[in-house]
Amino acid sequence: MLKYHLQGISANIIWGSLPLYFYFSGEYPPLFFLLAQIISTFILLGLYLKVMRAEETQRFSLKLNLLPALLLMLNWGGYAVAIKSGYVIEASYAYLLLPILLLSVSIFNGESNQKKDWFFFSLSLFIVFLEFYISGNFPFIGLLISIPFVLYLLWHKKHNIDPLTGLFNETKVMLPLCCLLWFFIDFSFLESVKLNDWAMLLMLGLITLLPLTLFVSASKKVSFNVLSLYQIMSPILGMIIGFHLYHQDLSTYKFILYSSLALTLIVYNMTNQIGTKNESY
Numbered sequence: 001m002l003k004y005h006l007q008g009i010s011a012n013i014i015w016g017s018l019p020l021y022f023y024f025s026g027e028y029p030p031l032f033f034l035l036a037q038i039i040s041t042f043i044l045l046g047l048y049l050k051v052m053r054a055e056e057t058q059r060f061s062l063k064l065n066l067l068p069a070l071l072l073m074l075n076w077g078g079y080a081v082a083i084k085s086g087y088v089i090e091a092s093y094a095y096l097l098l099p100i101l102l103l104s105v106s107i108f109n110g111e112s113n114q115k116k117d118w119f120f121f122s123l124s125l126f127i128v129f130l131e132f133y134i135s136g137n138f139p140f141i142g143l144l145i146s147i148p149f150v151l152y153l154l155w156h157k158k159h160n161i162d163p164l165t166g167l168f169n170e171t172k173v174m175l176p177l178c179c180l181l182w183f184f185i186d187f188s189f190l191e192s193v194k195l196n197d198w199a200m201l202l203m204l205g206l207i208t209l210l211p212l213t214l215f216v217s218a219s220k221k222v223s224f225n226v227l228s229l230y231q232i233m234s235p236i237l238g239m240i241i242g243f244h245l246y247h248q249d250l251s252t253y254k255f256i257l258y259s260s261l262a263l264t265l266i267v268y269n270m271t272n273q274i275g276t277k278n279e280s281y
Contacts, residue, residue: 001221008218008230011211016092016237021207022083023245025200026193030081031185033204035178037076040205042171048209049168060169068155068166069173074148082141088246089254092238094145096258099228099265100124101150120268124261131257163216167209229269232262 022033082091103121132138156166219227239258242248 004218004221005226007214008222008227009233011214011218012230012233013237014207014211014214015095016234017241018079018207019083019088019092019238019241019246021204022080023241025204026197028084028189029185030084031077031181032187033080033084033201034073034077035181035185036201037080037204037208038073038171038174038178040202041208042168042175042205044202044205044209045164045168045171049164060172062173064159065166065169065173068152069170069177071148071152071155072167072170073174073177075145075152078141078145078148082145086246086248087141088242089239089248089250090139090141091145092235092242093139093258094142094149095231095235095238096261096265097128097139097142097146098150099231099269100128101146102153103268105150105154116268116271120264124264124268127257127261127264131254134253134257163212167212226269228272229266232266232269236262 025033079091079094082088082094100121103117103124107117107121128139156163215227239250243250
């Protein structure tokens with residue numbers, strides 16, 4: 001059982017460490033990273049499914065996979081643009097907003113009517129609006145990254161498709177859409193790209209797939225309440241990297257508010273975990 005907990009923790013450490021990859025991978029346009037992520041993920045995932053699941057066949061449907069593919073492109077592209085533009089803390093903040101958005105969906109869909117959920121949702125929302133009021137900056141970057149991913153998760157929850165097979169089909173849909181990126185990218189820098197640079201770009205597909213595979217494996221044995229607790233590690237780690245490596249400003253009030261929001265989400269997930277244990281008796 002410990003192995004599955006370590007897989008969940010490892011997945012979130014990798015997700016939280018993504019700014020390190022963008023820092024050491026070279027000065028390329030953000031949209032070029034999106035192009036590399038789509039192509040490398042498609043190639044590596046295709047090879048993985050061919051080797052590991054040769055006996056399985058999945059019917060491809062453009063109509064079914066178009067929407068999640070677009071949502072994933074917005075999430076990946078938004079994150080890459082934010083990181084390469086120097087908004088590392090804001091991009092990491094998106095994954096603190098993510099559980100709040102998921103909780104709001106649960107509440108307003110009638111899936112949760114507990115007073116506890118309303119309390120933690122209201123408290124989280126208050127902290128977000130307090131940060132907006134003090135800074136005067138609406139969290140556009142965080143929402144532009146987190147909202148497409150929330151919609152992507154909800155789509156997969158509704159259709160109950162194997163996540164790896166679904167991701168392969170979604171990247172297959174993205175490939176023709178990549179042609180549109182051609183008109184927005186200046187490829188003159190490719191003349192100076194070395195072999196090790198291409199290896200780093202191919203690694204982006206591995207970094208995309210590895211945490212997802214670990215997370216999917218962990219989710220089969222570890223409860224969602226515990227996994228949600230582990231997911232707080234990702235934005236915290238990303239913010240630490242943004243502060244120390246990218247030298248982003250993290251004022252005292254932001255540190256206090258972000259820490260308060262993370263603590264609120266941790267306490268909420270821990271109470272959920274305790275509540276689940278009590279219900280089992």
